[in-house]
Amino acid sequence: MIQCVKCAQVDGIMKAGYVRGKQRYLCKWCNYYFTHSERDDSIQSLVKRKRHQTTIIDVAKSLGVSNSTVSRALHGHADISPETRQAVLDKAAQLDYQPNQLAYNLVKSRTNTIGMIVPEFQNQFFPNVIIGAHEVLTQAGYNLTIMQSNESYQVEISNTKAMLANRIDGLLISLTQETNNFDHLSLFAKRGIPLIQFNRVCDQIDVPKVVVNDFEASFQAVEHLILNGYERIAHLGGPLTLQVSQERLRGYKAAMEKYGKPIKDHMIIQGMLTQQKARIYGQYLLDLAERPDAIFAVNDSSAIEIMLMAQEKGISIPDELGVVGFSDNAESAYIGPGLTTVRQPTLQIGHTTAEWVLQLVDAEDIIVNEKRVLSTELIVRGSSRRRV
Amino acid sequence: MIQCVKCAQVDGIMKAGYVRGKQRYLCKWCNYYFTHSERDDSIQSLVKRKRHQTTIIDVAKSLGVSNSTVSRALHGHADISPETRQAVLDKAAQLDYQPNQLAYNLVKSRTNTIGMIVPEFQNQFFPNVIIGAHEVLTQAGYNLTIMQSNESYQVEISNTKAMLANRIDGLLISLTQETNNFDHLSLFAKRGIPLIQFNRVCDQIDVPKVVVNDFEASFQAVEHLILNGYERIAHLGGPLTLQVSQERLRGYKAAMEKYGKPIKDHMIIQGMLTQQKARIYGQYLLDLAERPDAIFAVNDSSAIEIMLMAQEKGISIPDELGVVGFSDNAESAYIGPGLTTVRQPTLQIGHTTAEWVLQLVDAEDIIVNEKRVLSTELIVRGSSRRRV
């Protein structure tokens, strides 16, 4: 006999369909719907039982104390007698207790994790910056999660969203070449999460920035070429959407102007320098009627590509063609006559950004608009050294 | 007049000291201690208010629905009318709602994060593996957290502890050279968290392993030297605590034996090959009375160091000294006559481990004892090619 769970009547109970496989009833008297659920401690519920990891509560129960006591004992708080503390520690070790950082993070709403978004992994630049940042962060007890935007604005947006969702304590980011809207970045300031830009930065947003002296470095590199007697210097630059590319172009032009060398548009190429692209542009430059006698490339891999092509064509380096790159990749020291290049302090970039973000994590005001400029070093090797 | 909060008596209430700055009373009648706290909605409570991020509850309240409804709407569940769903989505966007992954993780007890512990970052090997794993993981919607054990067993332990605390869904690990106890790794199996070893593996524990065919690769490399007419081949190996080093040594010996070349202990050096160490060992080998006419090094950086030293000493490569390395670093293609080396499929190692761990994350049984062996490729360059 079915009994209404509300008014306890036994007659006047009508069936009223099924809900999720269970019979449902309607009591005529109190007009109350209810289902009469047979207990099912069948296989289902047993199978579903998850692997249990011992928690603070387990430790507390098996010791007959409260979980606050356990929590405080584990964290070395005051208000705990030495005996209980030791008992808790012993029991925790015995039960193989591992704290659940997730719960901790939730209640403290901080994760001890710094996020990092880089556009690519192909060049050695970003891995090295990661190494530098990693050093500082682990030293300070922080974790590092890395995401790759893959030079896509859309991916960058979803990356930042994921970072926000994961409640990282701070973000280090180097923009994609597509990024020209910065709303997704201002969200961090709104939430009080420090954000630091490095390498690929933008001025439209007031955050700390870590860059190198691109202008001076380029100026110096081109000046070095000129002082070595090169006249028709071409520039293989990056996409002008990036500030770094603009700065390096500016440095190139400034040096050319200073020494009265003509700046010719067809000697300047701006674009995303994949290896394939570098080959195409190199082909173009080396086949020009008025062939450049030097090339200042915006990264080492394309500079090396140029060098290899020149050697294939029988153009001698550095006598007929001077080459200067940017970044000082590992291979640049060993190739041909050695590639002259601008060494970037990659590790230090990592250090600086990481230290800065840690500093801001505990700061009151994270709205700072400061740019730290690290200095580069021109590494002169055979590819540009010729007697004048 | 003070009233007992238990028996409501007003007289017979005695002062009984202070607790945390508040007056405490004792009721004579019911023997009950209590404090009479003046409300303090002063500055304190206002200052303490943390920056509030809008939650599901905020969205629900401002829409007059329950949070279950909001949750379901946001996740595209069934049981939601199109209108409410849209209303929720709109309101969420308007209030700038960002889901709190921490809470999600806590209740689902899964983080969508794979951990990775590598011993070092200095060689290009591990960064490249990271790139490979990163590709696969992001593709599958997983995050990657990286830690560095810095070749220290203790750090490795604390890293694994941190990984457990952070409730990663799976771990990819390459051991330190010190690691010879594996209790910290068996914890993962106990907790049902898949763990995969790669490169630096151990056989004492039944987990999936991804390695390269070190034995065959070394054998082939040494055989190549022998076939090029080298006789007194030295081996600059890694620390024998690592299985990779053992395998490579085994390959070296097997090839020497096959061709009847004598294996001399003083021609075999095992140790951790930092750049400095490589110089010392190189010095030793090149100054031997019976100088080796070839060196098989366990990594490229020390092979290159040897090449540079030989060139300084005026020993010609490959005629007087053959050199073979391991890993195919970026610079190896460009140095001197080109460094013959064993190319490791670093990206593929990353792919394989990542795919494997993703597969095990959703698997019933994670206890597998399988070793996947990826194949290497001998890249022959000038440093070992001489006419016999």
Added chain:
DNA sequence: AACGTCTCCGCAAACGTTACCGATACTTTT
């Protein structure tokens, strides 16, 4: 006796989500 101080510990409210179980109001079938 009355009050102050100190030590050790427990209660319960957060933190933000998800998901199970129902509840309500309909329409459709028997």
Added chain:
DNA sequence: AAAAGTATCGGTAACGTTTGCGGAGACGTT
């Protein structure tokens, strides 16, 4: 009509911590 089916929504217990606040003594001091 009674029963069954469908669509939509709410209540609430988890998940595992931390922490503010206060209780219960013990002991010391007027």
